[in-house]
Amino acid sequence: MATKNQVLDMTPVGMKFTVLQAGSDTGGKSLDLHWELLPKCNMKGPLVHTHPHAIETYEVLEGEMEFFLKDKWLPASKGDKLTVPKGVTHAFRNPTEKIVTVYNTHQPALRMENYFEDVCKVLDKLTDNRTKDFKMNLKSILYMSVLMNNYRNEIIAKNPPDAAIKLLGFISKLVGINTYFM
Template sequence: MSGLILPPGQGRKLVTRAQEVTFKATQAHGSSISIFEVLVPPGFDVGAHVHDHSQEFFYVLEGELDLLGFEPTERTDEAWHDWESPSGDRVIRAAEGSCMFIPPGTPHAFRNATEKPARMLFQCYPSPDHEYYFEEIAEIWAAGETVDPAAVERMRRRYDVSQLTPLRFDPPARLNPQSATAKGA
């Protein structure tokens, strides 16, 4: 049996108009944890969601991301950015070197509210659910300018994703005059 060594930038890439995901270690490599490098463009908001079975780890490699990792006193349907926990925890702006661990059942989210791309290392257990999720969401994004919310919801149910607030991609207007919103994606 051999280990896996990847030079910088290597791994299988999935590129969509909303994200770039590089598969680093997967079930195909014998890993029980799926490991990805994710390029998060300005204006991308994954939306608050929860997993009943998966646990996740996020590590900011470059740039800044807003991170949520707690059950709020009150869930709102449209946005998670102002949520607060019963103990006073709030969403934080995480810089390079920051990390977040999410156990099953914990609402969580990330967004890039800056004007620069951010990069993060993302790990998910068990493998391969998020591998399949990323592959399928890439196909849905590639299907056209609009995203079919029903197709996204069916996919989420298959991969242990209970979406609490919408996924959005609203690039800053001055960076991309053709701003696109993917509500329901």
């Protein structure tokens, strides 16, 4: 369970989130985060996804970035705000050489903070400690599939397709990758 001011460090994939208000701080009404998106974050293939039971908002505090909404990329810069309704396909990326900061909310909070904490655990487990490199390979895909299947109420992948995530999650459990997040 995340706590106020906790840093969720996903640097290997180009992001760092600071919890401004955890779900427990808002009675579950929202999870409020401050994001730092490192240069070129998500440029190799962002997770295009939906939140079936939550509204997500973004406010660009500093820098320029892009949002994928429904079926196209939209530019955004300092001061721009975006609200993504429940079930709408979206993603984000930082195509620039500068850090972008964003105020982000998930309403209601559901278990998104647990999802982000588990993403950090997977990255810690799969990132090379010497080089700090994270590579998307079969092992990381299997772990991420288990994670995505554990949080279907909060987030559902659209690209890669959800059917592939379900199948890979099933295969992961067959090979013993099923208790890491329990």
